[in-house]
Every structure is written in structure tokens, then in C-alpha cells.
């Protein structure tokens with residue numbers, strides 16, 4: 040009887056080790072492909088149009104690790120674009136680049152006092 044138990048124990052142990060190895064391989068190959076895709080150097084170019092008193096689009100989605108080039112274009116009035124989390128602050132038409140190195144939802148807003156609707160000029164940058 041004892042021999043059978045030890046055989047079962049050995050079989051269970053090796054099965055666990057094999058399963059653990061399999062899991063490790065899965066996760067390491069997964070993260071390897073993740074890092075290679077973010078290291079590909081792609082720059083996501085996004086143009087945000089600003090008018091009184093609205094951004095278009097007012098929701099931007101990027102992937103974590105993306106290099107983002109954001110361009111502000113004033114179509115009506117003089118507005119700015121500020122993303123404090125990524126130290127972006129455009130105060131007139133122009134571009135800024137940053138790396139979306141953290142996931143989450145971050146607010147952006149107008150950084151130039153542009154009038155009555157200034158406080159309503161808000162948008163969201165979503166990094167997934």
C-alpha cells in the first residue's frame with residue numbers, strides 16, 4: 040500500500056512541476072511579445088480640434104507603452120491643451136510627444152483662459 044501512495048505522490052508532484060513549467064512558459068512568452076510590440080517605436084498621432092468650448096475628440100484611447108504625439112488645432116477661438124499627468128501643456132496650436140507609460144484614465148483640459156465655457160473644456164485620455 041505504501042508503495043502505491045508514494046507512486047501517486049511522485050506522479051502528482053511531477054504533474055504539478057510540469058504544470059508550473061507550462062504556466063511559466065506561457066507568461067514569459069506573453070510578456071516578451073508585449074514588450075516587443077511596445078518597443079516597435081510606433082508613434083500614435085492624434086489631432087484634437089478645439090473650439091469654443093469643446094474638444095473633439097474629447098476622449099482619446101491609447102495603449103500603455105504607446106508613444107503619443109498629440110496635436111492641438113484651434114478651429115474657433117484660442118485654446119490650450121493640458122494633460123498634467125504627462126506634463127503636456129500646449130497653449131496654442133502645436134504638438135507634444137509623450138509616452139503613455141501608465142494605465143488609467145487621465146483628464147485633459149484647456150490651459151488658456153478662453154471665456155465663459157473655459158471650465159467646460161475637458162476630455163479624457165484613456166490608457167489601457
Ligand SMILES: [Cu+2]
Pocket residue numbers: 118119149150151152153154156157158160
Ligand atoms: Cu480655455
